Amino acid sequence: MSTDTNAIASSSLHHRYEIQHEIGAGATGTVYLARDTFEQRDVALKVALPQIFAGNNPEQTLIRKAWLNEVHLAGSLQHPYIVAVYDAGVSADSAYLVMEYLAHGTLQPYTRPDNLKPVAEVLEIIYKCASALDYACRAGIVHRDIKPANLQYVGPGEAKVCDFGAAYWAKNDSTQVMDIGSLAYMAPELFRHWVTPQADIYALGIVLFQLLTGQQVFHADTPAALMYQIMNGEPPRLSELRADTPPELETLVTRMIARSLEDRFPDWPAVLAALSTLLPKLETEQTSGKKPAQAELYDQLRQLPLLADLNGAQLWELLRISRWHRVKAGTVLVQEGAEAKSCYLLLKGEAKVTQQGKLINWMSEGTLFGELAFAEATPSPRSATVTAVDTATIGRWPYSHLHKASPGLQSKMLQVFFRLAAERLKKADEQYLLLYRQHMKETTPG
Secondary structure, eight states, X not given: OOHHHHHHXXXXXGGTEEEEEEXXXXXXXXXXXXXXXXXXXXXXEEEEOGGXXXXXSHHHHHHHHHHHHHHHHTTTOOOTTBOOEEEXXXXXXXXXXXXXXXXXOBSGGGGSTTSXXXXXXXXXXXXXXXXXXXXXXXXXXXXXXXXXXXXXXXXXXXXXXOOXXXXXXXXXXXXXXXXXXXXXXXXXXXXXTOOOTHHHHHHHHHHHHHHHHSSOSOOOSSHHHHXXXXXXXXXXXXXXXXXXXXXXXXXXXHHHTOSSTTTSOSSHHHHHHHHHHHHHHHOOTTTXXXXXXXXXXXXXXXXXXXXXXXXXXXXXXXXXXXXXXXXXXXXXXXXXXXXXXXXXXXXXXXXXXXXXXXXXXXXXXXXXXXXXXXXXXXXXXXXXXXXXXXXXXXXXXXXXXXHTSOHHHHHHHHHHHXXXXXXXXXXXXXXXXXXXXXXXXXHSOO
16 A cells, blocks of 8 residues: 555545545646545545655745645636536645546647647637636636646547646735746746746647647757746747648747747737637538537627626536537428427527418527527427528527536526516517507597
């Protein structure tokens, strides 16, 4: 039995978590696959190495502070693309974190030249990581240790940010850890102890460069030489290392890893805007077909006044429980008389509404429909047919998925549904009143 396994056995942790086997080890701790016997789920249990708490030399003190920092932040960041922390604790001689278990490991294997992912998928991953870091930034947190090993691979086009031990938390100076980070991903200004969110933008740009080329931006034999390269060297051109690189992508990477803060993207919204503009241009029949990229959809959804009350995390959740398609003109979206199972959003394009073959309404982009049946115990059959009149982007939310959504998202969506119902009722009342006045005018003598 290892030293840190002994520590687990001698603590109260073993009463709740059954250790399965080790899944990772580093300079500061060991990660185990464990079974949470209370919640009946697999978790990743990260336990600090005992020697970190056994001495007071500068390195131990620094690493210990990083552990305390991560424990302090545990649970405060809740975002679909940040690894969830379920439990955390610290004592005089140890610390631990209990996190969601992600079976596919980190992005590190996908930085090898023989194992690179398609460009469009890489940008989907980067977009979601940027969205998570934007969320953390809005909470006053700069990660400060973004690298492939701290980005957990979830599946095609998805990754989650983890390990906030080195985070700089502007809300509380006592949590700041200034001297921890991975040198190859550190922005030049960090060597001057100047921390801004642009440091994370730089680091994610270096990760993007690696995922695209399988190479590091700067190479050196010693830390001092690498630091000199970061401060003074010129990064290689992306197009020289990957021939299929579009000019717009090279411009994006160049701006993310610019040495000067003035030349780098100023904030995460600017990065997300650039990515959402670039992604549709990179789509191919193989990568997208009839399904739009999630990053493109997210950017379009957050611009809809209809969904303005949803925060970033709720928008991502809404995307994850939805089904999206690009359809041709003439595609029937809802059939009259059919069973009601979902609500729909006409994100792009137009559609006509017919009843027994007669045109009764016309839908423009941004229209939500089919939502009223969600509130019915037994949804009524569809009363009309909805047909796309040109190429359209359609989102579908099965009622069963909405019923299982988080309480926060359900509450917000019900507010949206009720507001739409009220607006439609008001419009119907106004039309009825107009017809009534016209009828009275035509039937009143004189």
